[in-house]
Amino acid sequence: MLDILGPAARYCDGISRRSFLKIGAFSFGAASLSLTDIYKAEANEGRSSSHKAVINIFLGGGPPHQDMWDIKTEAPREIRGEFYPIATSVPGIQIGECFPRLARIMDKCVAIRSVVGAPDRHDAVMCTTGWPHSSLQNIGGRPSVGAVLSRLQGPVDPSVPAFVGLAASTQHRPWGDPGQTGFLGPSYAPFKPDGPGMANMRLNGISSDRLSDRRGLLTSFDALRREIDATGAIEGLDSAQRRALDVLTSSKLVEALDISREPLRVRERYGDGKPYNFQFDGAPTVNEHLLVARRLVEAGVRCVTLTFGRWDSHGQNFQLVRDHGGKLDQCLSALIEDLELRGMLNDVTVIAWGEFGRTPRINNGAGRDHWSPVSCAFMAGGGMRTGQAIGATNRLGEHAFSRPVTHGEIFATIYRNLGLDPATTYIVDPSGRPQHLADRPVMRELVG
Numbered sequence: 001m002l003d004i005l006g007p008a009a010r011y012c013d014g015i016s017r018r019s020f021l022k023i024g025a026f027s028f029g030a031a032s033l034s035l036t037d038i039y040k041a042e043a044n045e046g047r048s049s050s051h052k053a054v055i056n057i058f059l060g061g062g063p064p065h066q067d068m069w070d071i072k073t074e075a076p077r078e079i080r081g082e083f084y085p086i087a088t089s090v091p092g093i094q095i096g097e098c099f100p101r102l103a104r105i106m107d108k109c110v111a112i113r114s115v116v117g118a119p120d121r122h123d124a125v126m127c128t129t130g131w132p133h134s135s136l137q138n139i140g141g142r143p144s145v146g147a148v149l150s151r152l153q154g155p156v157d158p159s160v161p162a163f164v165g166l167a168a169s170t171q172h173r174p175w176g177d178p179g180q181t182g183f184l185g186p187s188y189a190p191f192k193p194d195g196p197g198m199a200n201m202r203l204n205g206i207s208s209d210r211l212s213d214r215r216g217l218l219t220s221f222d223a224l225r226r227e228i229d230a231t232g233a234i235e236g237l238d239s240a241q242r243r244a245l246d247v248l249t250s251s252k253l254v255e256a257l258d259i260s261r262e263p264l265r266v267r268e269r270y271g272d273g274k275p276y277n278f279q280f281d282g283a284p285t286v287n288e289h290l291l292v293a294r295r296l297v298e299a300g301v302r303c304v305t306l307t308f309g310r311w312d313s314h315g316q317n318f319q320l321v322r323d324h325g326g327k328l329d330q331c332l333s334a335l336i337e338d339l340e341l342r343g344m345l346n347d348v349t350v351i352a353w354g355e356f357g358r359t360p361r362i363n364n365g366a367g368r369d370h371w372s373p374v375s376c377a378f379m380a381g382g383g384m385r386t387g388q389a390i391g392a393t394n395r396l397g398e399h400a401f402s403r404p405v406t407h408g409e410i411f412a413t414i415y416r417n418l419g420l421d422p423a424t425t426y427i428v429d430p431s432g433r434p435q436h437l438a439d440r441p442v443m444r445e446l447v448g
Helices: 035-043 102-105 127-130 145-151 214-230 239-248 252-256 264-270 289-298 317-341 407-417
Strands: 003-005 020-022 053-058 085-087 094-096 109-118 161-166 302-307 348-353 375-381 387-391 401-402 426-428 433-438
Touching: 035 264, 035 375, 035 426, 053 102, 053 127, 053 289, 102 317, 109 401, 109 407, 127 145, 127 407, 145 302, 145 407, 145 426, 214 407, 252 289, 264 317, 289 317, 302 426, 317 348, 317 375, 375 407
Parallel strands: 053 302, 053 348, 109 387, 161 302
Antiparallel strands: 003 020, 085 094, 109 375, 348 375, 426 433
16 A cells, blocks of 8 residues: 655545555565656657566476476386477477477477586575575575566566566465565565455555546655655655556556457467366466466566476376476467567577476386486577577486586576676675676577
């Protein structure tokens, strides 16, 4: 709620100026903005602006690398499993049979088959920050890429948050983590459409007519600010409250979240991911979240995170991959093609990955267990050199046999795609020390 305590006065509508000015309720993390910023945004209203962005798709639970992008045809059946490789649009590159749509657009994609350095932890921290969970825990931990973008680049549009987390809450809570703010603090937390913020995007009895004269309202707000500055009361407002007025008078965010505005053929191309099988304590396979992510980026969001499915396949691994993999194949290929069609693919980095891989040997329940020595990632866009498969595991899918790739290298590349040089860009932590965005250089295969 935007509550501002003003000096004593009474107006014809019976509202006391000493009472709190309450015009609505809205909450999400973002940097504070001046009225000048808002006026500039008004002047630019309706103009399109290109910006760099990232869509980070977390495959919570740990997807099986050897059943997706690195099929082990020479391994014995108790390790290789049920799937066969299929050809892609790039000669010499094959991926798993559950991904025929992605195979057709492999020239626009990159499969990383040798991600190393993951801990045996069921959380998204390494996939949202690029750093181990323990890094800088004494001062709050490392911030996620979304929080970093909110801090360093801020919003593209004052009425649209820079960082949005689409993941719904999960019974195993770490799988629903949209990305922590770490030592940057709550001001840079993501907006979550399924949380209190979305429910509060209402005017709480204030008619749209009373908010139609936006500039006049903002002028009054500015006058009130000057009037009470001397008391220090304005300093009590947090960054979310200072942005609430602008958001309440804009429909861009609400419209971006409304996929009914999309043509039916587009929605059908993405699919809905139903029925939600194998969900248990994890996330559902909401294909539509990838469509929402594209719409949010178009509206000005810099970072969208989401969790797709529950990949913890201790049992029925192959049934799960057929279900989750087929749905991911549909919506991820639709997203990549959609971004290209709209001229956005070079500006938007897309990545899909999980916290670790799965055991080479199939267990007695036709499942694969946790395997932290190696995992995988699938990327597209961002102006990268695509049409590649980077790295490989050994014959049994146990370890990185060639070109081990660290999370730090992947995040350095993502930051580079977003316009931030990881070698020279720093964030100052609460102790006043500069902190690197990533601990490794960019992947030269992708950007060199």
